[in-house]
Amino acid sequence: MSSGVLEPVAAPAPPTAPVAPAPAVSRLRFATAGSVDDGKSTLLGRLLYDTKALFEDQLAAVEAVSAARGHAYPDLALVTDGLRAEREQGITIDVAYRYFATPRRRFIIADTPGHVQYTRNMVTGASTADVALILVDARKGLVEQSRRHASLCALLRVPHLVLCVNKxxxxxxxxxxxxxxRAEFAAFAGGLGVAEPAAIPISALLGDNITARSASMPWYQGPPLLHHLERVPAAAGPEAAAARFPVQYVIRPRSARHPDYRGYAGQLVSGVLRPGDEVTVLPSGVTSVIAAIETADGPVTEARPPMSVTVRLAGEVDVSRGDMICLTRRPATVTRNLTATVCWMDETRPLVPGGRYLVKHTTRTARALVDGLSYRLDVNTLARDATAGSLALNEIGEVRLRTTTPLACDTYQADRSTGGLILIDEASNATVAAGMITSTG
Known part of the structure; x- marks a missing residue:
């Protein structure tokens, strides 16, 4: 390669044999965030390249497009900017997910948009992240989108923030x-209630401080980015939370061979279930005991997230789709009144008090009324405007919802799986908001 830009920088050798399935704590989800042209896509392309996670045909396609544009070297941002519109405009619009692994950890990465009009996409990508990389162009310093995305990550309770000063x-x-x-960002993050984040000076284009420490910055004595990501403590896995099993389907064969069979199929989203556990079915509150847990491969002695299983209960129990099976000692809250922080996603109509929508929460769908708008949030400062009367596209605020049927739920802080919901327009069936439950009373 003519410029030498893409020479790998001391990349760790890939495993020579297939890696055995690792426990959940060895998997890390991280998202990039920051302003347009701060180098998010280039950074992820560099990580994939230096960890040898790109196939030859992928790299060849990137080289071909780069050459057609007149670049002297392959543009690694094209690895994750997969949409044609993104490549034409040179920006990230959608959330691009990629996967790679080192001998120490497996990674799921989300390249999120930097443009303000795609805030809703950024919220989607960061909502499940363990770490958020906030990229800043060293020439520009902190800009509005840097602060906006840091605020959103704090709002979404992303456990770890890493400031990457790029270029x-x-x-x-x-x-x-x-x-x-670094000092300016640390002061801003402190105002968000975030402990001092890690800060790493990098050049995503040249590979400095990505997989190996840079010789160009001997004054920096910290770890390179990949080393930090391999060792940052992962958030507690979903099995550490209270057991939550939303019922998706009731299995009743009604055959002569299985005249009394009744099973409840779904995906365990958190906690651990075992045969013999005393459980409560919500919202009815009926208690029972798990008689068996079955998979397509046969019975199992326990279920852990995100296993899809069929749970059989002892005795005659009335259970339907949308019900939730919980351990009796740690039940979810059953309520028809919720307070949630929502990101509004409808391009045509704003959210206003009195609006009626469908709420999709785990496997249950219920009609809901927007009982009130508590405030609209300024995501740059987290200031609350209690006088706001509506939420427009990409705006975030706290709303009170009243549902027609009770929901078994948790706060988003306690459990992301059962603390999240979406609002759906009844007429168009379009998703108009994503929300995080802040209060179940």
Whole structure:
């Protein structure tokens, strides 16, 4: 390659044999966030390239498009900018998911949009992340979108933030520039209630401090980015939370061979279930005991997330789709009144108090009324406007919802799976909002 830009930087060797399935704590989800042209897609392309996670045909396609554009080297941003519109505009619109692994950990990465009009997409990508990489162009410092995305990550309770000061090569590898941006970001993050985040000076284009420490910045004594991601503590796995089994389908064969068979199929979203456990079916509150847990391969002694299983209960129990099976000692809250922080996604009509929608929560769908708008949030400062009367596209605020049927739920802080919901327009069946339950009373 003519410029030498894409020479791998001390990349860790890939495993020579298939990696055995690892426990959940060895898997890390992380998302990139930041302003347009801060280098998010280039960073992820570099990570995939340096960890040898790209196939030859993928790299060949990137080289071909780069050559057609007149670049002297392959543009690694094209690895994750998969939509034609993104490639034409040079921006990220949708959330692009990619996967790679090192001998130490497996990664799921989400490249989220930087444009303000795609805030809803950024919320989607960061909602399940363990780590958020906030990229900042060293030449520009913190800009509005840097603060906006840091605020959203704090709102979404992403456990770890990492400040990546990118394009250090364009500021002469200046330690002064890096330390100034790091101090400014640490002060802003502190106002969001986030402990001082890790900060790493990088050049995604040249590969400095991505997989190996950069010789161009000897003043930086911290780890390179990949080393940090391999060792950052992962959030507690969903099995550490209270057991939640939303029923998706009731299995009743009604055959002569199985005249009394009744099973409840679904995906265990959190906790652990075992035969013999005393459980409560919500919202009815009926208790029973797990008689058996079955999979397509036969009975199992326990179920862990995200296993899809069929649960059989002792005795005659009335259970339907949308019900939730919980351990009796740690039940979910059953309520028809919710408070939720929502990101509005409808391009045509705003959210207003009195609006009626469908609420989709786990496997249950219920009609709901927007009982009130508590405030609209300024995501740049987290200031609350209690006088707001509506939410427009990409705006975030806290609403009170009243549902026609009770929901078995948790707060988003306690369990992301049962603390999240979406609002659906009854007429068009379009998703108009994504929400995080903040209160179940």
């Amino acid at each position: 250090m090569d364009l500021v002469g590898w200046s330690a002064e520039v890096f330390h100034r941006i």
